[in-house]
Amino acid sequence: MPRPRSLTDHQLASAALAVIDREGLSALSMRAVAQELGMSTMGVYRYVQDREDLERLVVERVLSEVDTGAPDSGAPWRDQVEVMARRLRDTVGAHPEAIPLTVVHRHRSPAGLRWSETVLAILTTAGITGERRVIALRALLGYLIGAIQLEHLGPLAGPGTTAITRLPPGEFPHMTQTARTARTMDGDREFLGGLRLLLDGLDG
Incomplete structure (x- = not known):
């Protein structure tokens, strides 16, 4: 048996986001993300409990790209x-x-x-x-x-x-x-x- 892959939250979120971007939000599931990653559905459950966990990772993945630094304080x-x-x-x-x-x-x-x-x-x-x-x-x-x-x-x-x-x-x-x-x-x-x-x- 091959050794289970080690995944980061970013990799999981990116896979879930790829499914959403391509097929729509309704297509998001543990199975769809597993297929995107080329692994078994049970393998995904090693990292997240359910779809809600995937959703949370997706939101952080998207919002983490927003520049949240303060704009020019001299501007109105x-x-x-x-x-x-x-x-x-x-x-x-x-x-x-x-x-x-x-x-x-x-x-x-x-x-x-x-x-x-x-x-x-x-x-x-x-x-x-x-x-x-x-x-x-x-x-x-x-x-x-x-x-x-x-x-x-x-x-x-x-x-x-x-x-x-x-x-x-x-x-x-x-x-x-x-x-x-x-x-x-x-x-x-x-x-x-x-x-x-x-x-x-x-x-x-």
Whole structure:
């Protein structure tokens, strides 16, 4: 019998992420990861207890690639928050099928917690504290998670927007007009436009 392979958390997470990227989140299983690694399913159980453990490793694998260092402290606080938002969007957006896992397991991810800690420090320096700071962080996370999913799973340039432009304008005048405008927008304009509207509210 060959000696069992020794795997690191990073190798397991990378294999699980490869399955998710290629086949979707619903395809993630112990068996699928074992096949990706070229080993038996029982061999995977030497390292993780169940799918939830795999999910946790995937989230840390994805979020560990986010730069969580503090942006230029001399820049306005809004610009600093925008830098942090872009970093999260760019990294997590590379794995859109894994986004739901970041919602469920982000509190267990040291990398995800470091991102939030940096953002909270920026908000605190800007004078946003107490309950307002709680709401600000939750609003930012809610916007980022939703915006990233929409950008990749339902983009403005996608067939959904085109279908809306073909609705009866007499019945849906605002929807059809808005959809025609939406088709001219790229992902950056959509993402940053929404983020800046949110920051306007925090700045008020």
